[in-house]
Amino acid sequence: MKANILSDSKRQRRGGDRAGASQRLTGRAVLIWLLSFFGVVIAVNALMAKLAIDTMPGTQVDRSYQEGNQYNAEIAAARSQEARHWQVQGHVTRGSDRRAWVEIVARDEEGHALSGLSLAAQLERPTDKRDDHDLALIERDPGTYRGEVIDLAPGQWDLVLAATRGGERLFLSRNRVILK
Numbered sequence: 001m002k003a004n005i006l007s008d009s010k011r012q013r014r015g016g017d018r019a020g021a022s023q024r025l026t027g028r029a030v031l032i033w034l035l036s037f038f039g040v041v042i043a044v045n046a047l048m049a050k051l052a053i054d055t056m057p058g059t060q061v062d063r064s065y066q067e068g069n070q071y072n073a074e075i076a077a078a079r080s081q082e083a084r085h086w087q088v089q090g091h092v093t094r095g096s097d098r099r100a101w102v103e104i105v106a107r108d109e110e111g112h113a114l115s116g117l118s119l120a121a122q123l124e125r126p127t128d129k130r131d132d133h134d135l136a137l138i139e140r141d142p143g144t145y146r147g148e149v150i151d152l153a154p155g156q157w158d159l160v161l162a163a164t165r166g167g168e169r170l171f172l173s174r175n176r177v178i179l180k
Contacts, residue, residue, distance in 0.1 A: 078172075081170065084171075086108055086109065086171060087106075087107040087108075087111070088106045088161065088171060089104070090102065090104045090161060090173075091103045092157075092159060094152060094179045098151050099149065099150055099151075100152040102121055102123075102149070103144065104119060104137060104144070104145040104146075105143060106145070107143060113144075115143055116165065117145075117164070117170070117171075118163065119137040119145045119162070120135070120136070120137065120163075121135040121147060121160065121162075122135065122160045123135065123149060123157045125158075126158055133149045135148070152179065155179060157178075158174055158175065158176055159174070160172075160173070
């Protein structure tokens with residue numbers, strides 16, 4: 001048994017056997033491991049950033065500086081809209097074939113039909129503006145405007161109504177609608 005121990009110790013002094021030599025940690029191996037580790041981290045981060053940018057539609061306001069300059073005008077328009085005391089009611093009905101109908105009834109403060117308005121509507125998806133739908137509303141009866149959307153998915157939508165007459169915006173509203 002002593003002979004085996006000596007032979008093992010002699011092998012270790014002479015540089016060891018082949019299995020021991022392959023387990024040595026060299027500078028090149030450390031460099032390869034570090035570059036591989038950081039390469040994987042950078043690749044995963046780049047992939048996640050690309051997926052985040054592709055799935056996020058971006059800002060809600062495309063021209064924030066210009067719209068910020070219009071802030072006081074928006075406040076004045078809201079005050080004059082409030083002073084009119086209009087009663088505008090909207091109703092959205094969604095069929096089983098993914099079609100939706102929007103009906104708007106507009107009355108002045110005395111209950112008379114508001115006729116001759118240019119009424120535009122938009123169904124906006126709160127989570128992704130790429131799903132937004134513009135509607136052309138047509139006055140079917142005095143003060144009653146209707147429009148249709150084809151291929152409208154269920155879920156939460158914002159119904160944005162804008163009424164103009166003679167190029168002047170007279171009414172603007174935004175209401176959350178849940179469609180099943």
